[in-house]
Amino acid sequence: MNEDMNNPQTDFLSLTIDGQEIQAEKGQTIVQAAQKNGIYIPTLCALHADKENGLKHDLAPGTCRICTVKANGRTTAACTTPVSQGLVVENDTPELNDLRKTIVELLFVEGNHFCPACEKSGSCDLQALAYRYQMLAPRFHYAFAPREVNADSSKLLLDGNRCILCRRCVLSIRTDEGKPIFVFSNRGDKSRITMDPELIETISDELARQAMEICPVGAIIHKGKGFDTPFGKRKYDHRPIGSISPDTTCSSGENTTGEEKS
Amino acid sequence: MSDHIAAIGAIAAKYDNDPTRLLDMLLAVQEQERYVSDAATRLLAQELGLSWGDIQQTVSFYHLLSQEPRGKYTVYLNNGPVSIMQGYDEVAAAFAEATGCTFGSVTADGCIGLFSTADMGMGDQEVAALINGTVFTHLTPEKARILVKAMQKDMPIQDIQDMITDTGYGDGNNSLPPIGSMVRNNIQKSGPVCFGPYQAGAALRKCVAQSPEEVLAEIKASKLRGRGGAGFPTGMKWELCAKAEGPERCVVANADEGEPGTFKDRVLLTERAQLLFEGMAVCAYAIKAATGTLYLRGEYAYLKDYLEQVLEQMRLENLLGKNIAGTSGTSGFDFDIRVQLGAGSYVCGEESALLESAEGRRGEPRNRPPFPAQSGFHTMPTVIDNVETLAATVQIIDKGAAWFRSLGTEESTGTKVLSISGDCDRPGVYEVEFGITLGELLTLAGARDPQAVQVGGPSGRCLNAAAKETAISFEGCPSAGAILIIGAQHDLLTIIDNFMAFFTEESCGSCVPCRTGTWMLRNTLRRIMQGKGTREDLTSMRQLSAVMQKTTKCGLGHTAPNPILNTLDNFPHLYDALIPEQTSIRAFDLEASVQASNLAVGRASVVKKEQV
Numbered sequence: 001m002n003e004d005m006n007n008p009q010t011d012f013l014s015l016t017i018d019g020q021e022i023q024a025e026k027g028q029t030i031v032q033a034a035q036k037n038g039i040y041i042p043t044l045c046a047l048h049a050d051k052e053n054g055l056k057h058d059l060a061p062g063t064c065r066i067c068t069v070k071a072n073g074r075t076t077a078a079c080t081t082p083v084s085q086g087l088v089v090e091n092d093t094p095e096l097n098d099l100r101k102t103i104v105e106l107l108f109v110e111g112n113h114f115c116p117a118c119e120k121s122g123s124c125d126l127q128a129l130a131y132r133y134q135m136l137a138p139r140f141h142y143a144f145a146p147r148e149v150n151a152d153s154s155k156l157l158l159d160g161n162r163c164i165l166c167r168r169c170v171l172s173i174r175t176d177e178g179k180p181i182f183v184f185s186n187r188g189d190k191s192r193i194t195m196d197p198e199l200i201e202t203i204s205d206e207l208a209r210q211a212m213e214i215c216p217v218g219a220i221i222h223k224g225k226g227f228d229t230p231f232g233k234r235k236y237d238h239r240p241i242g243s244i245s246p247d248t249t250c251s252s253g254e255n256t257t258g259e260e261k262s
Numbered sequence: 263m264s265d266h267i268a269a270i271g272a273i274a275a276k277y278d279n280d281p282t283r284l285l286d287m288l289l290a291v292q293e294q295e296r297y298v299s300d301a302a303t304r305l306l307a308q309e310l311g312l313s314w315g316d317i318q319q320t321v322s323f324y325h326l327l328s329q330e331p332r333g334k335y336t337v338y339l340n341n342g343p344v345s346i347m348q349g350y351d352e353v354a355a356a357f358a359e360a361t362g363c364t365f366g367s368v369t370a371d372g373c374i375g376l377f378s379t380a381d382m383g384m385g386d387q388e389v390a391a392l393i394n395g396t397v398f399t400h401l402t403p404e405k406a407r408i409l410v411k412a413m414q415k416d417m418p419i420q421d422i423q424d425m426i427t428d429t430g431y432g433d434g435n436n437s438l439p440p441i442g443s444m445v446r447n448n449i450q451k452s453g454p455v456c457f458g459p460y461q462a463g464a465a466l467r468k469c470v471a472q473s474p475e476e477v478l479a480e481i482k483a484s485k486l487r488g489r490g491g492a493g494f495p496t497g498m499k500w501e502l503c504a505k506a507e508g509p510e511r512c513v514v515a516n517a518d519e520g521e522p523g524t525f526k527d528r529v530l531l532t533e534r535a536q537l538l539f540e541g542m543a544v545c546a547y548a549i550k551a552a553t554g555t556l557y558l559r560g561e562y563a564y565l566k567d568y569l570e571q572v573l574e575q576m577r578l579e580n581l582l583g584k585n586i587a588g589t590s591g592t593s594g595f596d597f598d599i600r601v602q603l604g605a606g607s608y609v610c611g612e613e614s615a616l617l618e619s620a621e622g623r624r625g626e627p628r629n630r631p632p633f634p635a636q637s638g639f640h641t642m643p644t645v646i647d648n649v650e651t652l653a654a655t656v657q658i659i660d661k662g663a664a665w666f667r668s669l670g671t672e673e674s675t676g677t678k679v680l681s682i683s684g685d686c687d688r689p690g691v692y693e694v695e696f697g698i699t700l701g702e703l704l705t706l707a708g709a710r711d712p713q714a715v716q717v718g719g720p721s722g723r724c725l726n727a728a729a730k731e732t733a734i735s736f737e738g739c740p741s742a743g744a745i746l747i748i749g750a751q752h753d754l755l756t757i758i759d760n761f762m763a764f765f766t767e768e769s770c771g772s773c774v775p776c777r778t779g780t781w782m783l784r785n786t787l788r789r790i791m792q793g794k795g796t797r798e799d800l801t802s803m804r805q806l807s808a809v810m811q812k813t814t815k816c817g818l819g820h821t822a823p824n825p826i827l828n829t830l831d832n833f834p835h836l837y838d839a840l841i842p843e844q845t846s847i848r849a850f851d852l853e854a855s856v857q858a859s860n861l862a863v864g865r866a867s868v869v870k871k872e873q874v
Contacts, residue, residue, distance in 0.1 A: 068812065068813045107774060141782075184624070187323050187767075189781040
């Protein structure tokens with residue numbers, strides 16, 4: 001499972017997550033180490049690079065904070081905190097899961113999320129996490145904030161109602177020269193993702209599909225293509241987020257199978 | 263168009279087409295063109311080899327930069343807490359009436375733009391405004407009307423200032439060129455460290471006669487802790503940086519004094535700039551750094567020329583530059599300092615956000631580790647200290663750690679410079695020993711019928727004014743510098759609402775619990791203030807606050823709930839008065855909700871006919 005284990009060049013260390021001792025490579029984050037060991041830590045911004053999503057590197061923007069764990073007793077974002085020898089990590093605890101549920105609730109009331117009418121329903125990480133943490137009626141008031149739906153581009157549609165500002169697209173969907181196509185604009189409650197109006201027209205079909213694929217919600221839609229996998233057969237329709245796949249130690253939060261092909 | 267290309271090209275060239283100087287370039291574009299247009303963004307991108315998006319994300323972050331024209335004269339009227347207590351509404355109304363335009367917009371002829379801005383460090387001389395970089399203080403509706411007339415006549419801003427300054431320029435260096443401002447220092451109480459006797463260069467000459475390790479040991483022995491709020495032991499911070507791997511090291515002075523109600527660094531910069539710069543040199547010697555940066559908040563741009571003049575004078579006196587303080591050869595000590603302007607952002611006071619900003623990007627806190635001491639400004643191991651902290655190190659080296667420890671308390675050695683404002687007879691700057699009680703401070707400042715005291719600004723603590731025994735110290739009630747006295751005549755929750763609106767606006771927007779939590783707390787508070795709150799709202803505000811404290815990325819999110827939590831704890835009666843009974847769903851207003859429908863179909867509500 002882990003070829004690097006045989007590489008004498010790599011430094012290994014051990015840590016525990018919820019009492020389970022695991023091996024990790026020096027330089028890995030807690031999320032990366034957990035992922036390699038088949039332990040699920042929820043993420044909405046961090047994303048493991050794999051064949052399905054076509055990413056070259058793991059992403060860890062550190063924006064969503066839903067991966068918050070306790071490391072040696074202190075709360076911290078697991079996606080940006082490096083492992084260390086003997087680190088004691090608490091992950092799947094009632095206290096932490098309540099924090100995560102709160103973050104999911106905050107995202108639901110901040111944007112305008114109507115799951116039944118959303119193209120991503122069934123493959124949406126936010127929706128799947130709301131089920132995982134059994135969100136019923138949110139305890140917070142809805143913002144009902146007007147958000148822009150930008151359909152100017154011939155390639156992609158960007159729906160601000162659904163965007164959770166995770167920055168996966170900002171960090172990874174770039175031109176060959178590394179220029180950002182998606183841009184994080186403004187600050188505070190005015191923060192929005194916008195598209196470079198010129199560069200977006202140069203985006204290849206492959207990159208457009210990747211943008212739609214890596215978006216944890218249904219904010220990015222590849223025009224004229226959309227999603228091929230029908231409702232009922234999507235990522236989380238039969239296996240809830242965070243469940244361990246039978247044929248791999250990867251959690252299904254990271255392991256997408258047979259869907260969203262354009 | 264070709265003129266525009268040349269103008270933008272010249273601005274880029276002035277900063278060597280270096281993308282990390284983007285903030286300076288954008289400030290120059292804003293000043294010249296009164297906004298940063300899309301065309302200017304594209305031209306600048308071309309000049310720097312960046313894309314539109316690279317620049318858009320930076321421009322849109324800072325509130326002193328704008329993407330719409332802000333008028334030939336741009337009025338930023340301070341809507342900070344003291345300003346709203348001392349007549350902001352009346353002054354704003356006078357500006358609006360005289361110009362015929364509303365706040366947030368520009369007059370039809372493009373002459374005057376009216377905007378409000380967060381606290382700009384003038385809490386002891388409100389109502390204050392920044393007009394094209396020039397500070398106007400003690401504004402009244404009458405003065406606002408005079409200002410508008412002068413702007414409409416197209417008078418140069420310098421002439422407008424001279425005309426309105428009825429009592430002459432401010433005191434001290436404020437009165438002299440190159441500052442020449444109406445800003446006043448209001449130093450009400452001098453102390454032995456920051457405002458005490460200071461012999462320029464003495465500490466630096468003592469430093470170079472010792473090893474860097476000995477200097478570091480002296481700072482550690484003084485038990486000096488950071489004055490910016492967090493209170494981290496300064497000697498330990500320097501040691502971490504000195505031991506970090508890296509070809510070069512760097513010292514950064516944090517003069518992004520943005521906490522509403524704080525203005526002590528402004529006075530230190532005006533009157534004790536050399537003490538600060540010498541402190542940066544002391545630090546540089548101890549950690550073996552060759553470069554220093556003073557990050558100056560955009561609102562204090564009027565001090566920049568003066569600060570650069572002080573730096574130049576120090577170079578002439580061999581206190582900066584090559585072979586400082588008579589050193590030479592292989593033991594020569596080289597160090598120099600540059601002033602970097604900010605562009606309007608509170609979160610840039612957070613050390614890693616400050617570094618991002620100083621490198622020309624959005625001022626967002628970095629993910630840590632690595633910490634700045636390991637990898638900071640341009641990845642160099644970096645010490646970032648508050649202005650006051652660096653100033654204190656000079657006196658520690660000159661007069662000794664034991665002398666410094668004799669001041670203050672066991673845990674909090676030395677003195678603290680406080681900015682006292684609000685309802686008191688003597689607002690201004692006070693240098694006092696740590697351990698002073700709230701009661702003593704209120705007496706010193708001549709507080710008038712105080713109900714509450716906001717210690718350390720919105721991110722600090724809101725104390726009941728009756729808690730007179732509370733000591734100002736790291737082990738008691740810490741303060742980064744602000745003491746805001748709120749008299750009994752003010753509605754405290756209105757001021758708390760001002761704080762929450764401030765945090766909502768100033769959150770960098772990056773992390774979910776801060777971005778959503780700040781506006782959620784603000785909205786919930788507003789609903790309660792409108793009489794639509796429930797007991798459940800109080801519970802949910804506490805729950806949300808706890809989540810923010812545990813999950814947000816930086817100090818802004820950790821401390822943003824404090825105004826709510828402190829008032830829930832210390833002033834519960836204010837909430838009780840607004841939520842009198844065990845209510846059900848009060849947030850839902852049936853009449854208001856069906857009113858639009860009733861109007862559309864022309865029918866009256868059966869619930870309350872008289873209201874339709």
